Amino acid sequence: MTRLSVNINKIATLRNSRGGDNPNVLKVALDCERFGAQGITVHPRPDERHIRYQDVFDLKEVVTTEFNIEGNPSEKKFVELVLANKPDQVTLVPDALHAITSNAGWDTVKNRSELIDLVQIFKSAGIRVSVFVDPDENMVEGAKICGADRVELYTEPYAAGYFENRQKAVLPFIRAAEKAREVGLGLNAGHDLSLDNLHFLKQSIPWMDEVSIGHALISDALYIGLENTVQMYLRELEL
Numbered sequence: 001m002t003r004l005s006v007n008i009n010k011i012a013t014l015r016n017s018r019g020g021d022n023p024n025v026l027k028v029a030l031d032c033e034r035f036g037a038q039g040i041t042v043h044p045r046p047d048e049r050h051i052r053y054q055d056v057f058d059l060k061e062v063v064t065t066e067f068n069i070e071g072n073p074s075e076k077k078f079v080e081l082v083l084a085n086k087p088d089q090v091t092l093v094p095d096a097l098h099a100i101t102s103n104a105g106w107d108t109v110k111n112r113s114e115l116i117d118l119v120q121i122f123k124s125a126g127i128r129v130s131v132f133v134d135p136d137e138n139m140v141e142g143a144k145i146c147g148a149d150r151v152e153l154y155t156e157p158y159a160a161g162y163f164e165n166r167q168k169a170v171l172p173f174i175r176a177a178e179k180a181r182e183v184g185l186g187l188n189a190g191h192d193l194s195l196d197n198l199h200f201l202k203q204s205i206p207w208m209d210e211v212s213i214g215h216a217l218i219s220d221a222l223y224i225g226l227e228n229t230v231q232m233y234l235r236e237l238e239l
């Protein structure tokens, strides 16, 4: 079974744009769980442009499914945040400070000693550790050597190549996923997964443990919910 963890960063982005508390990230997290999501993912960044550090503490109090915190562990504040909240899973992502979004996985060979120390810190706190990697068998093997429990395959290149040639786009992911299975690592995937490309990925790699999806899922929620919402507002204008 592949579990769906909903990334609610975009809800926080919308909330922050007005400075109030609408939409409320806790309500959305609880609704996602009520509608069947098996996990909630957040990716706090140092500038707190979407999920704030306080959100993580608040979510930890209410989330009852798998809680997954993603972020760059080179930031001391991130390590402290994760250890203070003890989520089910931490996903280590090497994102640059000013990048719009995550755009690459770890080089698990070059960063081996840093990753070994970090993985150990989180694992000794009882937190499952997933390492975000490009679909490269050496990087998957490197994550295993670092002591990780899982890898998360960075699926942006798959999503980008899907419409041109989905067989070609998925091939490096199948190879990386096979390597993860061979070395005994759990397998997550995420970034730019959508209603267009998700099913084929699942068919190609049925043993994925988890996908985390935010941007497209929240956008779809707007598209799919818009008709009902406009009708409700129109009804309020009837005498």
Ligand SMILES: CC(=O)[C@@H](O)[C@H](O)COP(=O)(O)O
Residues within 6 Å of the ligand: 007, 009, 010, 042, 043, 050, 070, 093, 100, 101, 102, 132, 190, 191, 192, 214
């Ligand atoms: C780790 C990853 O793949 C990202 O997708 C991330 O979690 C999303 O972050 P943003 O919502 O900030 O783009």
Ligand SMILES: NCC(=O)COP(=O)(O)O
Residues within 6 Å of the ligand: 007, 041, 070, 152, 189, 190, 191, 192, 193, 212, 213, 214, 215, 216, 217
């Ligand atoms: N780990 C990936 C994630 O949480 C969501 O990525 P996206 O669907 O927002 O691109």
